[in-house]
Amino acid sequence: MQFSQNFLDELTARCDIADVVGSYVNLTPKGGNQFGLCPFHNEKTPSFSVNTGKQIYYCFGCHKGGGVINFIMEVENLSFPEAVEFLAKRAGMEVPQNDRRDESAERQRKRLLQLNREAARWYYEVLLSEEGKAVRDYLEKRRISRKVAVNFGMGAAPNAWDRLLQEMTRRGYSKQELLAAGLIVANKNGGFYDKFRNRLMLPVLDHRGEVVGFGSRVIDNSEPKYMNTTETPVYHKRQVLYGLHLAKKTKRPNIILCEGNLDVVTLHQAGFDNAVASMGTALTVEQTRLLSRYTRELVLCYDNDGAGQQATERALQLLNNSEFTVKVLKLPNRMVDGQPKKQDADDFIKNHGAAAFENLLNGSGSGIEFRMAQIAGQFDLTDDRGKVEYTAAITPVLAALSGAVERDVYAVRAAEAAGISPEAMKAEVERARKKLGYQQKKQRERRELNPTLSVQPTQRGLRYSNPRSAMAEEGLIRLLHLDATIFGDTPPLKQEEFSNELLGRIFFLLWEYRSSPHPLNSLAGQLSGDEMSHLTAILQKPESTANAQKAMADYIATIKHEVEKRTVGEVDPLVQAMERNKAKKGYGGK
Ligand SMILES: [Zn+2]
Numbered sequence: 001m002q003f004s005q006n007f008l009d010e011l012t013a014r015c016d017i018a019d020v021v022g023s024y025v026n027l028t029p030k031g032g033n034q035f036g037l038c039p040f041h042n043e044k045t046p047s048f049s050v051n052t053g054k055q056i057y058y059c060f061g062c063h064k065g066g067g068v069i070n071f072i073m074e075v076e077n078l079s080f081p082e083a084v085e086f087l088a089k090r091a092g093m094e095v096p097q098n099d100r101r102d103e104s105a106e107r108q109r110k111r112l113l114q115l116n117r118e119a120a121r122w123y124y125e126v127l128l129s130e131e132g133k134a135v136r137d138y139l140e141k142r143r144i145s146r147k148v149a150v151n152f153g154m155g156a157a158p159n160a161w162d163r164l165l166q167e168m169t170r171r172g173y174s175k176q177e178l179l180a181a182g183l184i185v186a187n188k189n190g191g192f193y194d195k196f197r198n199r200l201m202l203p204v205l206d207h208r209g210e211v212v213g214f215g216s217r218v219i220d221n222s223e224p225k226y227m228n229t230t231e232t233p234v235y236h237k238r239q240v241l242y243g244l245h246l247a248k249k250t251k252r253p254n255i256i257l258c259e260g261n262l263d264v265v266t267l268h269q270a271g272f273d274n275a276v277a278s279m280g281t282a283l284t285v286e287q288t289r290l291l292s293r294y295t296r297e298l299v300l301c302y303d304n305d306g307a308g309q310q311a312t313e314r315a316l317q318l319l320n321n322s323e324f325t326v327k328v329l330k331l332p333n334r335m336v337d338g339q340p341k342k343q344d345a346d347d348f349i350k351n352h353g354a355a356a357f358e359n360l361l362n363g364s365g366s367g368i369e370f371r372m373a374q375i376a377g378q379f380d381l382t383d384d385r386g387k388v389e390y391t392a393a394i395t396p397v398l399a400a401l402s403g404a405v406e407r408d409v410y411a412v413r414a415a416e417a418a419g420i421s422p423e424a425m426k427a428e429v430e431r432a433r434k435k436l437g438y439q440q441k442k443q444r445e446r447r448e449l450n451p452t453l454s455v456q457p458t459q460r461g462l463r464y465s466n467p468r469s470a471m472a473e474e475g476l477i478r479l480l481h482l483d484a485t486i487f488g489d490t491p492p493l494k495q496e497e498f499s500n501e502l503l504g505r506i507f508f509l510l511w512e513y514r515s516s517p518h519p520l521n522s523l524a525g526q527l528s529g530d531e532m533s534h535l536t537a538i539l540q541k542p543e544s545t546a547n548a549q550k551a552m553a554d555y556i557a558t559i560k561h562e563v564e565k566r567t568v569g570e571v572d573p574l575v576q577a578m579e580r581n582k583a584k585k586g587y588g589g590k
Contacts, residue, residue, distance in 0.1 A: 003081075003084060003095075003096075004096075005513060005515075005516055005522055007095075007096060008069075008084070008516070008521050008522050009516050009517060009518070009521075010093070011084065011087055011088060011091060011093060011521070012055065012067070012068060012069070012517075012518045012521045013517070014091040014093065015068050015087050015090065015091050016052065016055075016068075017050055017052060017055045017056070017057060017067065017068040017071070018034055018050050018052050020068050020071065020072070020087070020090070021036075021050050021057055021068075021071055024039055024075055025037060025038075025039055025048060027050060028046075032051075033049045033050060033051050034049065034050040034052070035047075035048065035049050035050075036048050036050075037323065038059045038061055038062060038064075039075055039289070039292075040059060040062055040064045040074060040075075040285075040289060041059070041061055041062035041064075041285060041289075042285075042288060042292070042318075042319065042322025042323060042324065043061055043322070043323070044322075044323060044402065047059055047060040047061035048060075048061070049540075051540075054481075054539060055067055055068065055518045055520070056520060056536050056539060056540070057071055057536070058533075058536045058537065058540045062285075063533055063537060064529070064533045065532065065533045065535075065536025065537060065540065066520060066524065066529075066532040066533065066535075066536050067518060067520035067521045067523075067524060067532075068087065068521060069083050069084060069087065069520075069521045069524040070083075070520070070521075070524045070529070070532050072086050072087055073524065073529070074529065077239070077290075079105070079106060079109065080524055080525035081106050081525070082106075083524070105233075108180070108233060109233055109234055111173075111177060112177065112180060112181045112232065112233060112234045113210050113211065113212070113234055115168065115173050115177055115178070115181050115183070116181055116183075116203070116210075116211040116212065116213065116214075116234070117210075117211045118168065118171065118173075119164060119168065119181075119183055119211075119214075120153055120155060120201070120203040120211045120214070122155070122164065122167055122168075123154075123155025123156060123157060123164075123201040123203075124153060124154070124155040125155075126155060126156045126157070126158055126163075127149075127154065127155045127156040127201075131156065131158045131159075132155075132156040132158075134156075134159070134198070134219055135155075135156035135199075135200050135219055136156075137219075138200060138219040139154070139200070142262070142266075142346075143350065144265060144266070144269065145269060148265060148268060148269045151246070151268070152202065152203075152243075152246075152265055152268075153203045153205070153211075154200065154201060154202060154203075155200075155201040155203070156199070156200065156201060157194065157196040157197050157198060157199045157201050157216065158197070158198070159197060159198035160194075160197065161193045161194060161197065162184075162192070162193050162194055163194065164178075164183060164184070164194045164196075165178060165183075165184050165192055165193065165194055168183070175192055178192070179192070180232060180233060181229075181232055181234075182195060182213065182229040182230050182232045182235065183195055183196070183214075195227075196214065196216050196227065198218070198219065198220075198222075199216040199217060199218055199219065199227070200216060200217045200218075200219055201214055201215075201216050202214065202215040202216060202217070202242070202261050202262075202265075204228075204229070204235070204240055204242055204279065205245040206239075206240055206244075206245065207241075207244050207245055207248060207290060207293075208245070209245050210234075212229075212232075212234045212235045212240060213228065213229030213232065213234070213235035213240070214228065214229050215227075215228045215229075215242065215261045215279060216228070217261075217262065226260070226261075226280070228279055228280050236286075237278075237279050237280060237281055238281060238284040238286045238287065239284075239286045239287065239290070240278075240279060240287075241276040241277065241278055241279075241287055241290060241291070242261045242264055242276060242277045242278075242279050243261075243264040243265075243268065243275055243276040243277060244276045244290065244291075244294075246268065246273060247273060247274050247275060247276045247294070248293075248294045249273070250273045250274035252272070252273070252274040253295075253297055254274060254295055254297035254298060254299050254327075255274050255275075255276060255291060255294065255295045255297070255298055255299070256272060256274055256275040256276070256298075256299045256301050256329070256361070257275075257276060257277070257278065257283065257298055257299065257300050257301060257302075257315070258275055258276075258277050258301045258302065258344075258345050259277060259301075259302050259303055259308065259311065259344065259345075260277055260344070260346075261277055261279070262346055263275065263277060263301075263344060263345040263346050264276060264277045266345065266346040266349050266350070267345060267349070267357075270349050270353075270354040270357065271354055272354075272357065272361075274295075275301075275345075276291075282311055282314050282315065283311075283314070283315040283318055283319075284318075285318065288318065288319065288322065288324070291324075292323070292324070295324075296323065296324060296325060297324065297325045297326075297327070298319065298324050298325070298326050298327070299326075299327045299328075299329050299361065299364055300312050300315055300316070300326065300327070300328045300329065300367075300370075301329040301331070301345055302315075303331070303342065303344045303345075304330065304331045304332070304333065304342050304343070304344075305342045308344075309374070312328060312370065313371070313374070316328075316367045316370065316371060319367065320367075320400070325366075326366065326367040327364040327365065327366055327367065328364055328365055328366070328367055328369070328370035329360050329361060329364040330360070330364070330365070330370070331343055331344065331345065331348050331360070332348075334347070334348075334351055345357070348360075368397075368398075368401065368406070368410055371397055372394065372397070372410065372413070372414060372417070375390065375393050375394050375397065376390060376394075376417050378390075378393070379393070381417060381418060381419065387418045387419060387420065390417070390418050391414075391418050391420065391425065391428060394414045394418075395425075395428045395429050395431075395432040396432050396436070398410050398411055398414060398429045398432070399429050399430075399432035399433040399435075399436050400436065407429055407433075408426065411425045411426045411429045412425070412426075457534050457537070462502065462530070462534060464499070464500055465499065465500070466499035466500070466562055466566075468558065468562060469498075469499035469500075469558065469559050469562035469563075470499055470500050470503060471558075472554075472555040472556075472558035472559050472562075473498050473499065473500060473503040473504070473507070473555075473559060474503065474538045474541070475543065475551065475555045476492075476493075476507060476552065476555045476556070476559070477503065477506055477507050477510065477535070477538055477539075478538060478539060478541065478543040479543060479545075479548055479551065479552055479555070480507065480510050480511065480514065481510060481519070481539055482543060482545050482548070483545050483548060484514035484515070486545075486548045486549055486552060487511075487514070487552070491507075491508065491511055492552070492556050493507075493556060493559060493560075495507075495508055497559060497560065497563050498559070499559070499562060499563075499566075502531060502534065506523075506527070506531070506535055509523050509526060509527070510523070520532075520535070520536075523535070
């Protein structure tokens, strides 16, 4: 706990959740709650809800949830103390300095960012020195200008084992810190050496402009060709896009996603200051969330080889039904000695120039066109059987399009490709659409009918080993959150009596802050994002206080009974069967 409860209560009283969320999301009232488009996943119909009574938000689509502090942590990508400061500033409150205890994690973060910044600065100095000549030559060979190199803060790692290690320890950084930042590596004998040696260094800045890590490339033929910082307390590759700190200032209407860091560099140099790259990963939801702050249109520009096609396909799936308009920029092959040769964005611009790329950019087709062309490529459309197979493959893709006009337009185009009548293709698409709706409905029903499936947490990595006890534990948590006064002065259970570790932990944290009107905000610093989302999912379910005493007694009895069963071990099969029967009728009518 870094802040006093008084301070947090005062802060949350001044930061109404609907107000705060409302400055990021357009909210409209619906059935007692307020709904809007989720800022955490891509969607077209609102499943993001804000409950002002409970002062919580919860998304029924991606299952993220929490209180107002959590919301700011998630949406602004801040730590707990940073989010508290952010909200305090918004509410015009002073953060009491002596109120901040245990800042060690925050202090470490700041130290690592400072270390990264100094390392980047040092690599840059090396680049300008005698030792940097090989890397300078390499940049020249790739025709990367001095200006662009400086803009991207490029540097050179010297061809030596421990120059950075020596330099940074001299400046007062410990080996532990260098290790934590991923700048050095331990050898088998307990010694350390620089991770990056004899390489072009590409500092990775996050959207706020902090150096969070490094990408690098060899300048000779050694392996690995590209090497990035591994995960550190300040570098999470799923949440970073190379070049975004520059691309976010672009005046162009879209953002180009390409594969490699050097593609980004070449594109910026050619005047496409809207290029970014995901670093060594397929596009992630976290990255699309970041992008949605700056643009509504994405252009996928991956290499035109097999891996690039796959990356395009995966990105399209991720962006399917998102609020982004997605285009695919197709890089043509280059004819060399009568043979087609694959080229990436970097090659293309070098070979054909910026104007040619601009043409490609303007003419890039929509995501659906890319997929249609890809599917068409798999069949021989001069042959009747090929036409039938193509139609079977293309209809589910078209049926999944949510706009009726879009479905119509592309059905006509698919009909042309297959050489069948547009009416026949449209009929096929509508049939596939009905089937899709039916399948989705079935899936929903199956989930609702299967109680053990539906009680399982939706958060990844969480599972109830004893659903019956866990349901009672959830109920107890809801009651404690709704009205702590029905509980006496001592907790009704011991923490180890909870069948689920997380539920036990949550219950006792809530117990600690039970006098707070909105205890979730005190918990925001102590639960992970997933844990907080899970807690919000629990609080989201209905619970009445009308018969709270009775419900509480029932929940406690169930949990104790399950504890007994666990300690006694084997239970009579007949009793088990009866239990199952009871469970089927639904626990407590929830
Ligand atoms: Zn969501």
